[in-house]
Amino acid sequence: MSVATTLKTLLLSGIATVAISASAYAADMILKLGHPANEQNTWHLASVKFAEELKALTEGRIEVEVYPNETLGKEMDVINGMQLGTADMTITGESLQNWAPMAALLAVPYAYKSLEDMDAVASGELGDRIEAQIIETAGIRPIAYFARGPRNLTANREIKTPADLNGLKMRVPNVPLFLNVWQALGASPTPMAFSEVFTSLQNGTIDAQENPLALIKSANFAEVQKYVNKTEHVRSWIYLTISEGAWAKLSEADQGNVMEAAKRAQAYERELFTAQETSLVTELEAAGMTFVDVDNAAFAAAAKDAVLNSVSADIRPDVEALFAR
Structure with missing residues (x-):
């Protein structure tokens, strides 16, 4: 073997070794993202999309491990883990009001008139202030x-105006704001665990319940409820988040990559969400439910005082501004 051939062989060997080494240590950072949704949920699919996009944008230097179904812990546990450095990312919303009072604005009854209206707030000046407070006080x-x-x-009768609610026995989650609003609207709300709702509707303990279409379908409420009254009383959003500890470890360029991957994941999730909402209407109608248009303006007007009296003083001016638009 000539000197030149030997040198070439050694050089190629070295290059191969470097390539193998680079491949073995491709992920300079691994982010753990835990959330409560199952693998079919749009949040999970969007989380996977975020992981794929970030890995591509950083050429494999940053990987995201996604843990659905609370396998990394329940929502509050993961948030605490992010603050302690044992978790990096999660999907969370108004639960953050434990640290940032403005996070309660994510789910105020009748604060947002439509999906487009909610988008304008979430992506606007108020949304910026909510995010800034979460960063400052929660470290997320x-x-x-x-x-x-x-x-x-949902109910077994059409409900088009607040007057139609008179005496309606309905389940609400154990949230004082929701309880106060439905009482003000004229219903007879009862806090109850979600696991008890189907049986309670079946045996007549309650007459109605309220939830997003996805839960109405998955809980098989079509078997015990005839109507979906389109009150649309709570529109809300939820955040994909990263801990400030993990964020600080990123270079400025990689912070940009994270934000770009997040932007793509948000657009992807919205496509899935829009398609799902449309298909859910079709599926629930096929299961025998009838959708009923309601006087949303009348409901909002009747609920306003109860909402304002139930929110904290910290956010009341912002809620008043939302109702005044």
């Missing part, structure tokens, strides 16, 4: 947001 950075399906009232 929102990087994208996903829409949640509006909550609608």
